[in-house]
Amino acid sequence: MTDLRKLGTSDLRVFPFALGGNVFGWTSDEKQSFAVLDAYAAVGGNFVDTADMYSAWAPGHEGGESETVLGDWFASRGNRSEVLLATKVGRHPRYMGLSAETIRAGAEESLRRLRTDYIDLYYTHFDDPSVPVEEIITALDQLVRDGKVRAIAASNISPDRLAASLAFSESEGLARYVALQPHYNLVSRDTYEGALQDTAARYGLSAVPYSALASGFLTGKYRPGTEVESARAEGAGKHLETERGVKVLDALDRIAGARGAEIATVALAWLAAQPTVVAPLASARIPEQLPSLLAATELELTAEELGDLTAASA
Numbered sequence: 001m002t003d004l005r006k007l008g009t010s011d012l013r014v015f016p017f018a019l020g021g022n023v024f025g026w027t028s029d030e031k032q033s034f035a036v037l038d039a040y041a042a043v044g045g046n047f048v049d050t051a052d053m054y055s056a057w058a059p060g061h062e063g064g065e066s067e068t069v070l071g072d073w074f075a076s077r078g079n080r081s082e083v084l085l086a087t088k089v090g091r092h093p094r095y096m097g098l099s100a101e102t103i104r105a106g107a108e109e110s111l112r113r114l115r116t117d118y119i120d121l122y123y124t125h126f127d128d129p130s131v132p133v134e135e136i137i138t139a140l141d142q143l144v145r146d147g148k149v150r151a152i153a154a155s156n157i158s159p160d161r162l163a164a165s166l167a168f169s170e171s172e173g174l175a176r177y178v179a180l181q182p183h184y185n186l187v188s189r190d191t192y193e194g195a196l197q198d199t200a201a202r203y204g205l206s207a208v209p210y211s212a213l214a215s216g217f218l219t220g221k222y223r224p225g226t227e228v229e230s231a232r233a234e235g236a237g238k239h240l241e242t243e244r245g246v247k248v249l250d251a252l253d254r255i256a257g258a259r260g261a262e263i264a265t266v267a268l269a270w271l272a273a274q275p276t277v278v279a280p281l282a283s284a285r286i287p288e289q290l291p292s293l294l295a296a297t298e299l300e301l302t303a304e305e306l307g308d309l310t311a312a313s314a
Helices: 030-042 065-077 100-114 133-145 159-172 195-202 214-219 233-241 243-259 263-272 287-297 303-312
Strands: 018-020 047-049 084-089 119-124 149-155 177-181 281-283
Touching: 018 030, 030 065, 030 287, 065 100, 084 100, 100 119, 100 133, 119 133, 119 177, 133 149, 133 159, 159 177, 159 195, 214 233, 214 243, 214 263, 233 243, 243 263, 243 303, 263 287, 263 303
Parallel strands: 018 047, 018 281, 047 084, 084 119, 119 149, 149 177
Antiparallel strands: none
8 A cells, every 4th residue: 555645734644646636527527537536546545636617618617517526426435534635716717816705605616516514625726916815825724714624725826925825824823835736747847946846845835746747748648740639639749849848758768668667657756756746646537547647656766767857857
């Protein structure tokens, strides 16, 4: 059984691979979603991530589809207490921004869809600079005091706003962010490394990077002259046009071949080995996509292999 890891300064302990729920109710229907969730839970996975706005971008969707699927899964399996559930507020079409009123209303709607009375980890999905950090933290703290949220976290936030939020929490004795969900992977390092990572480290935050496989590019299925049927193909394919993308694929090919591992496994293992990272985040549309993701929790790259990948992605 894979050991669970402590999430920041909280008492939450998480599986070292977080299962993304953005596909649930979108490219993965309820039956497929349940199968993926069952397979993840069967190996001890306990860290499931969603957001109130998933999948508002899809035609005919209004947001909340992923939370609804998860709520139905919890109800059918009777396992809510066994899963560390993360969701987010601030980007649902009807609950945009991070005013105190929006945070409260968004949380209530998420709880309703998820068919639960508490959220384990509640993220601000995108920072809202129009709202003072004092108002945001105070609203989140109230959710914690009310027992509706166990711990709070941030995503898509600047180093300065993150530091200001943490400082206010500490000065006022309010709930403080314990985790950060940055955009971070082998072909997107400057989106986290530097001031943001340094701030997370200084305050003891755990990182749960999203886009860990660069929309599928780091699975190795995108190659010159190859067409991939995927809702994310355009975004992933652009990396083939960069020198970094080609170098990273070459390094992944070499290491995966030498280790007898899937390319996605190696890419996630590199990410998991980076400072502050506690659990890379990726999604699976069908159960067959899970093994290569889960295998990253068991693959420990050598210092030389990590150095090769870091150099290729520079």
